[in-house]
Amino acid sequence: GESVGLHLPTLSVQEGDNSIINCAYSNSASDYFIWYKQESGKGPQFIIDIRSNMDKRQGQRVTVLLNKTVKHLSLQIAATQPGDSAVYFCAEGGDGSARQLTFGSGTQLTVLP
Amino acid sequence: DVKVTQSSRYLVKRTGEKVFLECVQDMDHENMFWYRQDPGLGLRLIYFSYDVKMKEKGDIPEGYSVSREKKERFSLILESASTNQTSMYLCASKAGGSVFQPQHFGDGTRLSIL
Numbered sequence: 001g002e003s004v005g006l007h008l009p010t011l012s013v014q015e016g017d018n019s020i021i022n023c024a025y026s027n028s029a030s031d032y033f034i035w036y037k038q039e040s041g042k043g044p045q046f047i048i049d050i051r052s053n054m055d056k057r058q059g060q061r062v063t064v065l066l067n068k069t070v071k072h073l074s075l076q077i078a079a080t081q082p083g084d085s086a087v088y089f090c091a092e093g094g095d096g097s098a099r100q101l102t103f104g105s106g107t108q109l110t111v112l113p
Numbered sequence: 114d115v116k117v118t119q120s121s122r123y124l125v126k127r128t129g130e131k132v133f134l135e136c137v138q139d140m141d142h143e144n145m146f147w148y149r150q151d152p153g154l155g156l157r158l159i160y161f162s163y164d165v166k167m168k169e170k171g172d173i174p175e176g177y178s179v180s181r182e183k184k185e186r187f188s189l190i191l192e193s194a195s196t197n198q199t200s201m202y203l204c205a206s207k208a209g210g211s212v213f214q215p216q217h218f219g220d221g222t223r224l225s226i227l
Contacts, residue, residue, distance in 0.1 A: 008153075034215050043117075043203055044156075051213055080143035089155065094212045100171070100215060105155040 008087065010108045019077040021107045023090035028071060032094030033102065035064060035075045039086045046073070052094075077109075085111045117206050125225045132191040134222050136204030145187035145210030147171075147179060147217060149200040156203065162187055163209070173193045194226045203217035 013019045025033065031052035036044035050064045050073075057064050063076040073090050076104035097102045120135035138145065144163050147158040148171075158171030168179050171215055176198060180188040180227040187206075201223050205216040 103156040
């Protein structure tokens with residue numbers, strides 16, 4: 001899940017298992033959500049997005065689930081691979097501040113051999 | 114694919130210097146952004162621009178200014194660098210026309226102010 005502390009939440013999974021990364025967003029007016037992946041030394045990379053008129057969207061090995069009732073977003077990664085090790089964070093937007101996003105602080109995913 | 118290029122990966126400057134960080138995107142995007150990223154604080158928006166010569170303050174504009182003279186280029190300026198501006202700086206761009214478009218990021222400039 002998300003944290004405002006100095007230490008990122010961590011998630012360790014075995015290679016081949018499925019990963020679920022969670023995000024609690026803050027603004028009930030947000031209607032657009034994005035997941036990013038950030039590898040060490042690189043900038044955030046777009047993974048998948050979802051609009052508030054949907055509750056599920058699938059990409060290649062990834063699925064995003066949106067629960068607007070409890071303001072919760074999750075990213076599921078199927079058959080997790082070593083290359084999936086990174087920090088994952090969510091972003092929310094579209095609440096009228098159309099050009100701006102609010103970012104969570106992220107979760108560190110480590111894939112164990 | 115969208116390509117956002119930041120001119121320097123690492124930069125070391127001294128307190129009081131004027132520092133320029135450059136960002137170029139190749140997708141003709143209308144919107145461009147500057148963030149700083151610090152441990153535990155996530156990405157914080159410094160400034161953004163939705164058109165050439167247009168700019169708007171983000172959440173933490175103090176001590177910074179920006180310039181957008183051409184559509185593809187967005188510069189961040191630290192007028193008089195201070196040690197608390199040591200950080201990772203990230204540039205992003207986004208297509209206009211729809212709010213439902215992701216921002217695309219460069220690989221960042223790690224700036225150290227001594």
